[in-house]
Amino acid sequence: MPLDLVKPDLARLPAFVDALARGWSPDNVRGAEAARELLERARADPQGLVESFDDPTARGGDIVLPDGSRVERLPGFHRWLWDGDFCGVIGFRWRPGSAELPAHVLGHIGYAVPPWKRGRGYATLALARLLPEVRDLGLPWVELTTDPDNLPSQAVILGNGGRLVARFAKGAAYGGGESLRYRIDLV
Numbered sequence: 396m397p398l399d400l401v402k403p404d405l406a407r408l409p410a411f412v413d414a415l416a417r418g419w420s421p422d423n424v425r426g427a428e429a430a431r432e433l434l435e436r437a438r439a440d441p442q443g444l445v446e447s448f449d450d451p452t453a454r455g456g457d458i459v460l461p462d463g464s465r466v467e468r469l470p471g472f473h474r475w476l477w478d479g480d481f482c483g484v485i486g487f488r489w490r491p492g493s494a495e496l497p498a499h500v501l502g503h504i505g506y507a508v509p510p511w512k513r514g515r516g517y518a519t520l521a522l523a524r525l526l527p528e529v530r531d532l533g534l535p536w537v538e539l540t541t542d543p544d545n546l547p548s549q550a551v552i553l554g555n556g557g558r559l560v561a562r563f564a565k566g567a568a569y570g571g572g573e574s575l576r577y578r579i580d581l582v
């Protein structure tokens with residue numbers, strides 16, 4: 396089955412939960428801790444969890460950064476990668492009316508594919524599919540950030556026309572460290 400980007404829904408939730416139960420985390424920053432929280436929310440309030448993945452009005456409350464500090468949530472939404480089974484997430488967040496992001500936000504778009512679904516072009520295709528949707532929101536460009544040693548993620552960005560615009564130090568809330576900022580022009 397070809398790859399689709401789908402809105403998270405209850406029918407597909409068991410496949411997402413299964414990926415979490417296999418030890419995968421969709422959260423590239425908070426890792427296993429975030430996976431545990433998601434498993435708990437899927438058990439306690441599956442409908443609420445699914446709805447939280449589509450949040451264009453930022454009703455979901457503050458975001459907790461890795462050092463425990465809290466920042467205001469931006470509007471955003473997630474899509475699941477689906478090839479007949481769950482194969483990852485791609486998420487987008489933005490400041491409506493602007494392409495600029497607050498300094499603590501590491502890019503407009505993030506994605507993660509479980510190890511057993513990698514290397515099939517899924518993340519590259521998912522980003523390609525998301526970009527027209529983002530352009531329709533009026534953004535002239537999007538930014539994505541990745542660590543210098545994350546070669547697969549850099550390949551995904553470059554495969555979608557990304558160009559490196561900056562090397563920068565991640566904020567203290569992320570433990571510092573060097574990161575790369577790429578821009579993909581949409582107009």
Ligand SMILES: CC(C)(COP(=O)(O)OP(=O)(O)OC[C@H]1O[C@@H](n2cnc3c(N)ncnc32)[C@H](O)[C@@H]1OP(=O)(O)O)[C@@H](O)C(=O)NCCC(=O)NCCS
Pocket residue numbers: 423505506507508509512513514515516517518519520540541542545546547548550551554
């Ligand atoms: C980054 C990630 C989403 C890629 O998912 P994927 O579906 O396997 O990606 P694709 O198959 O679309 O493309 C992977 C690219 O990385 C390349 N790649 C894979 N391993 C590589 C390596 N060790 N060195 C260099 N390139 C590598 C592949 O060749 C491919 O590039 P190509 O299309 O130019 O051949 C996945 O590895 C992942 O979930 N990683 C952990 C989470 C993460 O890092 N997310 C991004 C945060 S910025």
